[in-house]
Amino acid sequence: MAGKPKLHYVNGRGRMETIRWLLAAAGVEFEEQFIQSKEDLEKLRKDGCLLFQQVPMVEIDGMKMVQSRAILNYIAAKHNLCGKDPRQSAFIDMYCEGAMDLNEMIMMLPFKPADTKEKELATILEKATTRYLPVFEKVLKDHGQDFLVGNQLSRADVQWLETILMMEELKDDILSQFPLLKAFKSRISNIPTIQKFLQPSSQRKPPPDEKTIAAAIKIFF
Numbered sequence: 246m247a248g249k250p251k252l253h254y255v256n257g258r259g260r261m262e263t264i265r266w267l268l269a270a271a272g273v274e275f276e277e278q279f280i281q282s283k284e285d286l287e288k289l290r291k292d293g294c295l296l297f298q299q300v301p302m303v304e305i306d307g308m309k310m311v312q313s314r315a316i317l318n319y320i321a322a323k324h325n326l327c328g329k330d331p332r333q334s335a336f337i338d339m340y341c342e343g344a345m346d347l348n349e350m351i352m353m354l355p356f357k358p359a360d361t362k363e364k365e366l367a368t369i370l371e372k373a374t375t376r377y378l379p380v381f382e383k384v385l386k387d388h389g390q391d392f393l394v395g396n397q398l399s400r401a402d403v404q405w406l407e408t409i410l411m412m413e414e415l416k417d418d419i420l421s422q423f424p425l426l427k428a429f430k431s432r433i434s435n436i437p438t439i440q441k442f443l444q445p446s447s448q449r450k451p452p453p454d455e456k457t458i459a460a461a462i463k464i465f466f
Contacts, residue, residue: 250275250305253289255464257457258352258450260313261301263345263404265449267317269442270403271324277448283464317341321400328394336394340384340401344408347377351411355453356462366415373412378423381405385425391432398436406433414452 250268254261256279268275280286280300290298296311303310306323310316321327321337328334350369357365384393393401409430412419420427434443442449453461 249273250303252277253280253294253302253304254300255280255457255461256450257453257461259301259461260352262450263348263407264301264303264313264316264320266403266407266442267320267326267400269447269449270398270400270436270439271320271326272438273320273324275448280464281460286464314345317400317404326398326400326403328399333394333399337399337401340381340393341404343377343380344401344404347373348404348408348411351408351415354415355458370416370419373419374422377408378419378426381429382423382425385429391429398433402429402433403439406430406439 250273252261252264252275254277256277265275280289286300289295289300289302294309295302296309299311301311301313301316303316305316305319310319318327328337347369350365350372354362354365354369381393390396392398393405406429409420409426420430433439441447
């Protein structure tokens with residue numbers, strides 16, 4: 246029997262958090278080996294564990310996988326979260342890429358210079374409410390189903406819920422004009438594996454604070 250996947254990253258969200266979400270949604274237990282110093286990262290590099298000298302890295306099924314999209318694609322394929330046919334997979338990929346574009350902006354906000362954060366936040370909220378949220382609201386309205394693609398859970402649902410919750414950390418009423426997305430959030434959050442991941446005792450990481458940001462900067466920069 247294969248062991249649990251082992252995740253190598255800092256003890257924070259970053260580009261590993263979506264991987265944590267997808268594993269949890271699939272009901273897969275995982276271990277974490279936290280990178281706590283620049284020396285820890287250099288050791289992984291010197292040991293030949295990082296194909297492109299970068300993390301996140303996930304040890305899974307005998308592989309040391311890097312590149313977050315490749316890792317997500319593998320998990321989704323393995324756990325039937327990537328659609329029933331190429332057409333569904335294409336839409337899932339589009340929705341995931343959109344979610345990741347917005348996720349990336351939110352993820353990088355705490356690392357922006359203090360004098361630009363207010364402007365950056367305004368830009369994120371403007372794009373969220375005029376570009377991304379209307380798209381996903383329309384998707385749900387047009388097909389009238391519980392999930393974004395087909396009528397079963399896919400990685401698109403998981404990644405979009407993660408992004409919704411990140412947006413709500415910036416503006417708690419951001420879904421006020423999007424009733425179908427409010428219902429979607431509730432519905433997907435109550436899937437048992439996801440509900441478990443949303444509990445305080447889970448391996449889900451909190452929003453970055455000053456200590457987390459300083460530690461990440463010390464390791465990666």
